[in-house]
Amino acid sequence: MTSTRPHPFPSARCVAVAALVGSLTALPPAEANAASSRTEARTASRTESRTALADGAVVSAQVLAVLSADEVAEALRGKIDAGQVRHGVTAYRVAYRTRNSSGAPTTASQLVVLPRSERRRLTAVSWLHGTTVYRKDVASVNPDSGDRLAALLLASTGRAVSAPDYVGLGTGEGFHPYGDPRATVAAAVDGLRAARTLAHRTGRELHRDVQVSGFSQGGHATMLVGRALGQERADPYFRPGALAPVSGPFHLSxxxxxxxxxxxxxxxxxxxxxxxxxxxxxxxxxxxxxxxxxxxxxxxxxxxxxxxxxxxxxxxxxxxxxxxxxxxxxxxxxxxxxxxxxxxxxxDRACDWRPGVPVELFHGRGDRDVDFSHSAYCARRLTANGAPHRLTDVGDLDHNASMREALPRIVRFFEAAERGPH
Missing domain, CATH: 1.10.260.160 (434 Repressor (Amino-terminal Domain))
Structure with missing residues (x-):
């Protein structure tokens, strides 16, 4: 279950500045000056018509916070190892079009976090959250969310992070179809499309190889989304680059x-x-x-x-x-x-395929919500399909602590995956 954390945005000044200057705050000064002539970059918070929008189309984007690298590190301190923080970040709440469990068009929300770096081409990360019953406990709404901290860490390493709230949570429409694979995959894939649009508005491009990770419900979703992007070619541009599920209930029955x-x-x-x-x-x-x-x-x-x-x-x-x-x-x-x-x-078959990209499963043997046997089950299914992978025990930790321990390891795994064979 999602738990609360101390407030990760200590500087009220950052939020105030973000409200004034909009999407240009995502850019270093030189890029911001160049981008100021572009209408899209000046209007990241505008709301567009919801009619006839394609899946993944941005409905609105609002800057939530602008943080320096030091402020990101301070937000993580005492909760997640901040040793890998390298960049400041800009966090946005983005509403976008997607599909619900019946396949009907709907609007969902997500947190998108972009690094404040000089790099124009960014690796994309899809971060998928765990079980959340209260719609305001998601990363795009709740500043105390552990998923917001996860997104801050990943973005501060130079990556663009798409953290979908899923259908029916956050500021999205309808109810949350807990565990429905169709709506889960749609929210994640369309969230990546919307994040790509936002990044483009700020002068950046996203690499097509997506690093996918998530916790608990999101750990299971990691394998579903990886398969959708890989085997099922759910998007003509994005494809999986590496998969790092944490504490997923892979044998749901x-x-x-x-x-x-x-x-x-x-x-x-x-x-x-x-x-x-x-x-x-x-x-x-x-x-x-x-x-x-x-x-x-x-x-x-x-x-x-x-x-x-x-x-x-x-x-x-x-x-x-x-x-x-x-x-x-x-x-x-x-x-x-x-x-x-x-x-x-x-x-039950989320892991019953061959990813063809680096896979590392993370789980804690002290987990009393989702037993370690679930990741072992996933590992066996990957082995049966001839898929190389690694199963990492992060220690005798409970469910939420396992995620906090896994995150710095996930960063190292993603970096290794970018350098070469797993």
């Missing part, structure tokens, strides 16, 4: 079964989020009383509306799945059939 047996931390909350989202997306069940015990059958669906925080939901529901769900529903989760089995099957 086993994860849900473990939640049904209360073998993981926050089992009731995870499973309730999954059930209510899949009811909206796929019609997983009919009446709430078929799934939830009273009195929760009258309240649980309303809690997962995107406007309740994790703490509010946890306070209103029992922690154990056995106290929240009917035994009949738990039995179906343990041995899925029909629609449930059909929808889980492709999610």
């Amino acid at each position: 086993a994860f849900e079964a473990a939640a049904a047996d209360d073998e993981i931390s926050k089992s009731g909350l995870y499973l309730a989020y999954f059930a209510t989202a899949w009811k909206k997306a796929y019609g997983l069940y009919g009446s709430p009383s078929d799934v939830f015990r009273p009195p929760y059958d009258r309240t649980v669906e309303g809690l997962f509306d995107g406007h309740h925080t994790t703490e509010e939901i946890a306070g209103a529901l029992p922690g154990a799945a056995r106290d929240l769900f009917t035994e009949d529903f738990l039995a179906k989760v343990r041995r899925p059939t029909g629609l449930l089995a059909e929808r889980l099957r492709p999610l």
Whole structure:
């Protein structure tokens, strides 16, 4: 689950300056002067018509903060190793067009962070976040988000970072179809397209080889997005350059079964989020009383509306799945059939392909939310497909701490991938 962090933007001056000067603050002085004559660069915060926009089209872009390298390092201090910070950054909230779980056009939001460097051609990183129930807890909205810190670190190494909020979170439209592969891939690929447009407006280009990484739900999504960009050619320009998933639930049917047996931390909350989202997306069940015990059958669906925080939901529901769900529903989760089995099957196969690019999986053996066995499962599937990879145990750390420990290693892995064979 997403957790809060101390405020990563210590300088109010930076935010104030960003509001005044707009997208030109992303550039070094020489580039800013050259860019000032371009209408697009002067109007990064304008809102365009939402009609007839292609997937990935930018609807609006707003500067959130401009930070020096020292300010980035200060934001990371005590939370993530800041030793790799080299550049200042400019962070934007970008609204863009994409597709929801039914394939219908919608608008999503993301955080885009660009380095304040002289380099015109930037390596792109797609950073994919973990389970988030409250729509304002994402990187483009919440300045305390651990995903915003991750994006700051990656951008400060000279990369352009696209950190999609996913469909139905942030300032996007509709509900979040938790775990739906179609909407997840669309939000990430279209987010990269929008980030490329924004980078172009500031005088930069993005390299076509994308480094993809993410945590928890985003770890699983890393492999889905990598396959979409690689094998499935979801975009004519972008292709995968390296994949670095962290603590992903790669064997999702086993994860849900473990939640049904209360073998993981926050089992009731995870499973309730999954059930209510899949009811909206796929019609997983009919009446709430078929799934939830009273009195929760009258309240649980309303809690997962995107406007309740994790703490509010946890306070209103029992922690154990056995106290929240009917035994009949738990039995179906343990041995899925029909629609449930059909929808889980492709999610269990996120690693069942051959990437053809460097892959390193990161996981902590102390993780009580997503067991280390999930990354081992992914590694076995990659091996079966003849795909070179590395599985790195980051230590006896819990779920969120595993991400913080993995991030500096991911930077080193990406740098090594750019230099040559893994």
